[in-house]
Amino acid sequence: MPDAPPTETRDDPASGERRRRRFSEVLRDLAAADRERIAIADILAAFGDRAFGALMLVFAAPNALPTPPGTSSVLGAPLLFITFQLMIGRSVLWLPRLITNRSVARADFARLVDRMAPWLEKAERLLRPRLTLLIGPVADRFIGAACLLLAVILFLPIPLGNMVPALAIAAFAVGLIERDGVAVSVGWAATAAAAGILVAISAALWAALRAFLQTLLGVTI
Incomplete structure (x- = not known):
């Protein structure tokens, strides 16, 4: 019989x-x-009231690395559901079965965790509840709105353009998980950087399009 999902708390012997x-x-x-496979539903149950931050991190972190074309669209779709619900202030995360039923082999999941855990453990030593003014019912809605915009950016076909938005979402995620306002501040800074990069790329594309049309049509735009 499969193990029950790990609980959110544990007795501290000290x-x-x-x-x-x-x-x-x-x-x-x-x-x-x-168990043979780990489903998104298992992660959702395991993290309880921290499911928003946990699943944001699970889906955003891979996008912070160079990935094959199309990966950001696949991983970004669940982020749209999650961040929208965070923005509107839902207290319990809901995901459609199409997403919650997705699973990976436990062995593959274990290998991924073995690679991630040492880095997470180092980060967790630095994370702690602080600057809680930046986290709360109202602040979380603003975080959700920013992450929703970042998730939309992940869908844009910009070479390596998904890395900074993914880093921003990941920073917000760990801030929500550990209630750490410093991590949230890093998320806001990365969001500003992502917006700046998007504006610069858009301006460059518009300039290239204008030059092309001017050359092709001989008109000034």
């Missing part, structure tokens, strides 16, 4: 209290679960 578990701990438990 204090006798229950503590909130780290993202990397939940991932490792999922990777070690006695």
